[in-house]
Amino acid sequence: MAKDSQTPLDDELAREEREAEPQAETVEGELEDAIEGADQAATEAEAADNPEAEVLAARVEELEQSVAEAKDQAMRAAAEAQNVRRRAEQEAEKARKFALEKFVKELLPVIDSLEKALESMGDEASEAHIEGVSMTLKMQHDVLAKFGVEVVEPHGEPFDPQFHEAMAMVPNPEMEPNTVMDVMQKGYLLNGRLVRPAMVVVSQAAG
Structure with a gap:
């Protein structure tokens, strides 16, 4: 080099x-x-x-x-x-x-929209349409990963306030208290530094 x-x-x-x-x-x-x-x-x-x-x-x-x-x-x-x-x-x-932090923040809503579009596609969507959106989303993730961007998707992990933002606390006798039950929006890191916290639903002890 x-x-x-x-x-x-x-x-x-x-x-x-x-x-x-x-x-x-x-x-x-x-x-x-x-x-x-x-x-x-x-x-x-x-x-x-x-x-x-x-x-x-x-x-x-x-x-x-x-x-x-x-x-x-x-x-x-x-x-x-x-x-x-x-x-x-x-x-x-x-x-x-x-240096790319601001650019990454601006790009994340685009990725969120692609993920929601893919999730909302029903049986009426053509295979070519689904494949096209999937490939576009994968390309976005690959480019971000190339520049040190990591996804924070902590489903089933202990809640960590440094990387997660609790949107709700829900009693759940089947899970340990303070565990991430659901990820409402993924978080992202840039070279190990938080760009956006993951928005999550956290379990609590059943009352």
């Missing part, structure tokens, strides 16, 4: 990462050179019993701390750049997955 072309955001993040690395290396190099020079000066001062030795030693310690801080800042900057890239990729993937 061909690799997706980079977006302007990808190019910008990559450029910032490339620029951050040499800058961090330059800062570290300059500080390390300064420490080396200060170390040498401190050694020479101690050898000559120079009173500036303590000052130079303090300077060395200060420079070493600066190096540690510079390294920490460089690591934090690199980590933040990676986090920004990761968040951008996640948002792009989310947008790609759910």
